[in-house]
Amino acid sequence: MLKKIADVIKKAKNVIILPHKSADGDCLGSAFALRLILEQTGKNASVILEEENPKLCGILFGTQPQALNGFDMAIAVDCGDIERLGNRREIFNSCPVTVNIDHHGTNDGFARYNYVDSNSAATGQIIYELMEFLGAVLTLEIANNLYVAISSDTGCFAYSNTTAKTHNIAAKLLETGINHSEINEELFGKNSMAKIMLMRDALNSFETYDDGKIAVVSITREQIKTSGAAEEDTGGLINLPRSLETAMVAICLKESLEDDFVKVGFRSNSVDVSEIAKSLGGGGHVRASGCNIKGSIESVKKAVLKATRKVL
Ligand SMILES: [Mn+2]
Missing domain, CATH: 3.10.310.30 (Diaminopimelate Epimerase; Chain A, domain 1)
Incomplete structure (x- = not known):
């Protein structure tokens, strides 16, 4: 249950968040949204990436690095299995408490605490629900990051994984005043x-x-x-x-x-x-x-x- 994961997270003080390697919009948006959520609830949180400075970080908030002196919890986001953590597997496994939040149906539950919802269109959708359990307030910055996550994994709300719930969450995100058309232009309208x-x-x-x-x-x-x-x-x-x-x-x-x-x-x-x-x-x-x-x-x-x- 997601509430149980929220209760586990509430006990942590210093948290590292690990999106998967070959980072995409869902894992990045989810990770940086989660960081802002955790900071709002009084924790230290840092996102550790496999690849340096992905381009999408330009449209996300909370991407500046924060040095943590030791951490008591590692949270993997959007990782179907532990291999997806690449070189950061050791960091994950060395953590006293490990959490796995994901929406891949084939997820094998590699952490001590696992929450996998394959009905969620994006991991960002789960992070939104987790935010509510953690008692955090939706800010424009968090909404921006979650919108990047959800729009990425739904192909701008076009794929069959998009549900009424996806749209309901997106509506809440838009109510904060995020610039959704700019985000979608970045995600789908531009190529290098x-x-x-x-x-x-x-x-x-x-x-x-x-x-x-x-x-x-x-x-x-x-x-x-x-x-x-x-x-x-x-x-x-x-x-x-x-x-x-x-x-x-x-x-x-x-x-x-x-x-x-x-x-x-x-x-x-x-x-x-x-x-x-x-x-x-x-x-x-x-x-x-x-x-x-x-x-x-x-x-x-x-x-x-x-x-x-x-x-x-
Ligand atoms: Mn995903």
Whole structure:
């Protein structure tokens, strides 16, 4: 129960908040909103990121670092499993009390206290409800961060995960006077040069299988390097194959810059792609999931197509 998590959090004094690696709008917005909420209730709180200074921090509040002298609680936000914490796993595990707040259906409950609600469109939606249990007041800054979180994970309130509750919360956020159109322009209306270069490469790689039921794009390590893309520029490429009218499953294959793995993303409007990702060692949501597989784009594509055909 979320109230129980709130009661656990109430006992902490110094808290570190850990969003997942390859940070996106939901984990960043949730983490920095939670920081402001905890500070408002008299705690010291700091967000520790895997990647330095993601671009989205420019539209979030509470992003300045705060040095904590020891911490008694670590909270992972939006992390489906402990691997998503990357190099910060040690920090998390070394903490006396660990909390896991997430909305991925495949979450394995890796912390001492876990709250996973796969019906929540975004982790930001859970943070909003947690705020109420913690007795914090919604400020414009908190609302701004939560709006970034929720709008990110719902594709600007368009995906099927969006519910009446999502809209009700969004209405409360808007009542604080946040500039939602500016946030959405930042999230959906702007691309860096590097991102557009990668979109061009992705479109060039576009291919379909099984009468257009499966649509695939892929991006090589070399293309990512040449474009000068930052981590955040490599997201969203899967929207290209996803938009194919006949596609039941869209797949994006992206070579990792750090190791010899290929990062695989799945999207669908009709098929449970968390099952596909799970069968390949990954996880996620019913309509959006992913996994990492060692190998070349060609070998990984073969494995991924085989797994996908099993659920089609
Ligand atoms: Mn999320």
